[in-house]
Amino acid sequence: MAAYEDLPENDRNQITKETGREYGMFVQPVIEAMIDDNVLHKVSVPLLAKEIPEIAQLYLANNPSKLTSDDPRTRIARRLLENDKQVAKLKSKLGKTSRADLVPGRNLREFNEFLDANPAFVDYLIKANIRIIFSSSQAKGIGGLYTHADKTVHLESEVKDASPGVFLRLLLHEMGHASFQQVLMTTTPGALNQDEQAFRDAWAVLRRNDGQYLLGLDLGQSRGPVARKKYQANDFVEFCAENFMHRVTAPDLLNQHLIAINKPGNHVPQDVRDAWRDAIAILDKYARLLLR
Numbered sequence: 001m002a003a004y005e006d007l008p009e010n011d012r013n014q015i016t017k018e019t020g021r022e023y024g025m026f027v028q029p030v031i032e033a034m035i036d037d038n039v040l041h042k043v044s045v046p047l048l049a050k051e052i053p054e055i056a057q058l059y060l061a062n063n064p065s066k067l068t069s070d071d072p073r074t075r076i077a078r079r080l081l082e083n084d085k086q087v088a089k090l091k092s093k094l095g096k097t098s099r100a101d102l103v104p105g106r107n108l109r110e111f112n113e114f115l116d117a118n119p120a121f122v123d124y125l126i127k128a129n130i131r132i133i134f135s136s137s138q139a140k141g142i143g144g145l146y147t148h149a150d151k152t153v154h155l156e157s158e159v160k161d162a163s164p165g166v167f168l169r170l171l172l173h174e175m176g177h178a179s180f181q182q183v184l185m186t187t188t189p190g191a192l193n194q195d196e197q198a199f200r201d202a203w204a205v206l207r208r209n210d211g212q213y214l215l216g217l218d219l220g221q222s223r224g225p226v227a228r229k230k231y232q233a234n235d236f237v238e239f240c241a242e243n244f245m246h247r248v249t250a251p252d253l254l255n256q257h258l259i260a261i262n263k264p265g266n267h268v269p270q271d272v273r274d275a276w277r278d279a280i281a282i283l284d285k286y287a288r289l290l291l292r
């Protein structure tokens with residue numbers, strides 16, 4: 001089970017009924033915290049109905065000094081309390097955010113953990129004066145966008161309710177416009193730098209046939225792999241942003257993709273292999289500059 005919504009509706013209703021009115025509001029958050037916990041929780045409807053009130057009581061007692069054990073019940077209560085702190089945590093790192101309080105704590109947590117692991121990127125965002133609006137009317141209907149005039153990353157309201165992994169990827173895609181793309185692309189009109197030229201040359205090969213040999217991840221409804229490849233094929237800056245996101249949030253999937261491209265004896269044309277080799281060299285060079 002990857003999302004609360006994957007539970008059959010009958011089971012959800014039964015759990016809510018058995019949990020009782022007092023703790024009904026904890027059903028979804030507790031189950032989501034179990035999913036995020038990344039440890040296999042063997043659960044059943046009766047077990048969840050029993051555990052949810054217990055976890056809710058630990059959470060409501062809000063006494064972290066008593067939540068030190070590593071048993072699953074304690075761990076989930078601790079996670080719920082930690083999720084509540086994510087807005088403050090983000091604001092302490094990046095002052096320029098708006099409406100972070102509307103984003104579920106479990107989603108902000110993914111972003112905070114990424115920022116914790118990459119202090120150099122936090123420095124970049126602060127120096128470049130980048131702002132994030134999490135529920136932006138400017139992004140309505142398009143997921144997200146970056147507006148360079150006011151150095152703002154916009155996410156539309158619906159994105160905040162995506163799963164934590166998809167939320168992070170959509171946010172890091174826009175961050176790719178704000179960082180990698182800006183650093184790569186020269187601001188001098190008419191003068192391309194060598195790296196931008198090489199990245200553009202690679203894109204010119206990889207964009208053929210709707211980006212057949214590009215990497216496309218599943219980023220939710222209407223953002224499936226085929227759509228994401230086409231998106232990158234149609235616009236160079238989307239190729240920049242998406243591959244920055246891949247490099248940051250899915251390095252293993254990117255590596256697997258390159259291994260498949262370079263597999264001896266397959267039918268991938270040589271110029272496609274060469275284009276990927278050139279693109280990755282540039283992506284890695286700028287990732288080293290921006291991350292960690």
Ligand SMILES: [Zn+2]
Nearest residue numbers: 173177238241
């Ligand atoms: Zn984009």
